[in-house]
Amino acid sequence: MSSREEDFGCEQRADAAPYVLGALEEAESYRRHLAGCATCRAEVAELQLVVDTLPATVPPVVASKALRERVLATVRSEANCSAPPAARPTGHQVALDAGDHIACPSWVPDSPSRQPWRWPSR
């Protein structure tokens, strides 16, 4: 998608980088701005792809067996004692390449302290 020429002048475009890094203090108002600004949305989408690769730079360490077992024990008890945690998604069946995580645009689900569409909360 190419933006119209006048869009390039958006001065809030400079906020895109700190925003995707989770460092923008005015993240909430920028999020609102994004809804109406194609230039900033495009910038955020591009830079987000880069930020999504940053976890690959950390020194790899092993998650302990105890951690896995704790998580699984909780999950199994919840699976046994209750209905599915949520409704099933509307089914699409096609498998994607599971190795494509670096290149994909990202999003993040709600967590107790967060809004649906982006992760930095300040």
Next chain:
Amino acid sequence: MARLRHQAVHSKDMLRKLADEELMQLVAGGDADGFEVVLERHADAAFSLAYRICGRRSVAEDVAQEAFLALWRSAARYDRARGSVRTWTLGIVHNRAIDVLRRASVHDRRRASDEGLEESLEAPERTDAQAMSNTAAGEVRVALDELPSEQKRVIELAYFGGFTHTEIASMLDTPIGTIKGRMRLGLERLRGHLKDWQAVGA
């Protein structure tokens, strides 16, 4: 749920052949075996990121645990059109780890953002270097290391250190606009590398 449960996909071997995105459909339907395979695939990456950010094994374990339980409980909200399961999972981990950091003291946060900290704390077992340092990861690491140091610094302070742009500006005694600019320049330079190796077929 009943229908899914009675399918042959329930053998572990069958589940392991499924793509992450397919597993997530099972997980959204409450399938703990499907979840176990997702956990197997991403636990190390999730814990590694949490440990890099939090700097303490016990805290990182809590963060990783919470993140996977969030994945389990909100799997139905996963949308493959918006990213891979790996990216989604690591996004949750990053959120939670940064939340924890921001509740911690400035002192701890500064330490956690220092490079080389891993060595000074009780170090968890390293993974087989081959297993996680695939070519792509290695290249991203090299690209980050090759950034001008002032760009690398602001990116690391923000993403791994949990500092806001204002905090970084004051720590480095540098104008806010300059900090934002360094972040953008650094990310754009990384993006250049990214495009190079995507072209090669990553």
